[in-house]
Amino acid sequence: MVTTHAGAGLLLALPVALLVPELAPVAGLAAFAGGAFPDLDMLVGQHRRTLHYPALGWVPAVPAGAAAIVAPGPVTVAVALFLLAAALHAVSDAFDGGLADRPWEQESERAVYYHVGDRWLPPRGWVRYDGAPEDFGLSAVLLVPGLFLYGDLVTSLSLGGLVVAAVYTAVRKRLPDVALEFIQ
Ligand SMILES: [Zn+2]
Incomplete structure (x- = not known):
């Protein structure tokens, strides 16, 4: 779920x-935001496709990472x-049970869209579904450093993330x- 991704970021x-x-606050905020960002395609476009790039996402990310190591600044x-x-x-969206209305009941074939291959990657099922108890466990563990290391704003975001x-x-x-009730 989105809070797990923010914590992984x-x-x-x-x-x-x-x-x-001294760069911890900006680093934490950018990482938290980047971790959550792809799931905005729940609201616009097609979820796990429009803003999810499991292969192409690394094309700008790796050089940007190298630039940050060579010339670290905000x-x-x-x-x-x-x-x-x-x-x-x-990438890590491929590790859950995939897209389905009730992913704990249904077998899904679609975890995340792989644009390079023009196909959906199959779900691995390491986390059974988004929002499963093990997903909460991951969120909790991953968000704990966010409570302490990145300044007040990220502390608040991490606390909010744990509640969500x-x-x-x-x-x-x-x-x-x-x-279903909303639709009817
Ligand atoms: Zn996602």
Whole structure:
């Protein structure tokens, strides 16, 4: 789920927080935002396709990462971590149960769209579905450093992320019925 991706993005910012603490706030914010960003295609376009680039995402992210290492500054670090976290998000969407109305009941063939091959990548099922208890566990572990290492804004975002993750996990299996009521 989106909070797990935001937490995974924060993990990428950890070396910055440890090695260049003065850049920690901008690094943490960019990583958190980049980790969450691809899921905006739930609102616009096709989810797990329009803003998810599991292969092409690395094309700008890797040089941006190299630039941030060569010339670390607020802009290079922010751009690199945003792009790296977004690319990691797209790849890791292949690790859950895939897209389905009720992914805990149905076999899905579609995890995330692979633009280069013009096809959907199949789900691996390492996390059974988004919002599964193990997904919450991942969110919780990954967001904990965000409470301490990146300044006040990221602390608030991480705290908010933990609350959202807990609520989403608690109501996840009821969401398809709620959505149905909205449509009817
Ligand atoms: Zn996603």
